[in-house]
Amino acid sequence: MTCNSTMESVHDYQLQQNLLITFLFLAIFTGWRTFYERIKRSLSQVTVVIIGGGPVGLLSAFLTLKSGRATNIVVFEERGRKSVLNAQYQLTFDCQSVEFLKAAGIDFDNIEGCRHDNCFTTKVGVFLEYILDYLTVSGVNVSIRFHKKFDKESCKELDEIQGRLLVIACDGRNGQASRLLGLDEFSEQHSCNAYGAIAAIERAEARDVPTPEKRVHNLTFDLSAYGAYHSENDCSPGFSLKVFGNSKHRFISLAISKCESSVVKALRTILDRSMMRNIFMKCFNLYKMGYEQSLSESYALNHMKFSPRLFEIKLSQRCETVAYFHDCDTFVLAEGEAALSFNFHTGLDINPAIRGLMSLSKFVEMITLAETEHSISNALLFKMKHNEFVCKDLIRNGLRDYMFS
Structure with a gap:
């Protein structure tokens, strides 16, 4: 009995020792694997190629750089640097865009411009120069290829890039990059339940301040001279007017929620250029800035471009804005007006694009770390859901925020 007890004790001791060694081995293996995965995740990076060196393209470069996941950033821009920085229009960032960009690292206090109603307005060239200067001194391998149009030959260059690749098309609503990269060209048109018209005035003698x-x-208009009579039963709330743009390039937008008032019907159906020209001219003269000169009929006739009648305001949305191509390990993404755009100018047109860019940094993080088909699908689904949210929000609130409030 004593001998058997001793042998059982030895056997139990050896079993305990084996279990302890196994446990220590598993703990060391798990710890090392966790440490390895952490190091691997921290070192994982992606090459980013951006088509378009405008505000959306350079902001995409800025945000991917800030994500810390871009080992190389290449920007294709068919215009020259001087042409890009001398662009004549102005940018107005709304409050939400300003807060997002400030959190991302944009220092608006060091950008020449003006603040008003919690918005920030500046020359597009001033803003682009600020971004370019930041990209240049970032220490990351950033290449801005001016005078370089993205074409079929450029697509072949992408095939030579080693490792995971993200290509972002930011070449506008008429750009061809999305098609060349394999995204479906089909777009959907969404009604914004409003009518609008726009006008532009260029004053060659003025500075672009x-x-x-x-x-x-x-606002209401008397169109009796054109055969349209105002009815007492019209329930229209009237038109919303916006005068915007820099002092050299002035824009006027008129919009009204869908209704069947006699004035709206007349402005939609009567094709009389003098009628719309007079409306825009009188609106501008009445609500212009105090230091601006009034428009004469002859000046408006020769220097104003405008919509000849009201049109339905719509939002165009590209149905496929993100895709993954397994054979070349490449993600393709459309941002800005390459993804969605209004057919109506409000002066806040950069802001819908920035709404889309708000998910870019997280998307870059997700695709850099994605190793399985499931994780890749999750990244694509995340970006698609955000794009859909942005589109629906613009349809529901865009004109209210940009024109009607």
Whole structure:
């Protein structure tokens, strides 16, 4: 009995020793694997190629750089640097865009411009120069290829890039990059339940100084001279007017929620250029900035471009804005007006694009770490859901925020 007990004790001791060694081995293996995975994740990076060196393209470069996941950033821009920085229009960032970009690292205090109603307005060239300067001194391998149009030969260059690749098309609503990269060209048109018209005035003698916008609401027009009579039963709330743009390039937008008032019907159906020209001219003269000269009929006739009648305001949305191609380990993404755009100019057109860019950094993080088909699908689904949210929000609130409020 004593001998058997001793042998059992030895056997139990050896079993305990084996279990302890196994446990220590598993603990060391698990710890080492966790440490290895952490190091691997921290070192995982992606090459980013951006088509378009405008505000959306350079902001995409800025945000991917800030993500810390881009080992190389290449920007294709068919215009020259001087042409890019001498662009004549102005940018107005709304409050939400300013807060997002400030959190991302944009220092608006060091950008020449003006603040008004919690918005920030500046020359597009000033803003682009700020971004370019930041990219240049970032220490990351950033290449801005000016005078370089993205074409079929450029696509072949992408095939030579080693490792995971993200290509972002930011070449506008008429750009061809999305098609060349394999995204479906089909787009959907969404009604914004409003009608609008736009006008542009160029004053060659003026300087292109950033100018705050001016909004006026509940305007009505007497069109009796054109055969349209105002009815007492019209329930229309009236038109919303916006005058915006810099002092050299001025824009006027008129919009009204869908209704069947006699004035709206007349402005939609009567094709009389003098009628719309007079409306825009009188609106501008009445609500222009105090230091601006009034428009004469002859000046408006020769220097104003405008919509000849009201049109339905719509939002165009590309149905496929993100895709993954397994054979070349490449993600393709459309941003800005390459993804969605209004057919109506409000002066806040950069902001819908920035709404889309708000998910870019997280998307870059997700695709850099994605190793399985499931994780790749999750990244694609995340970006698609955000793009859909942005589109629906713009349809529901875009004109209200940009024109009607």
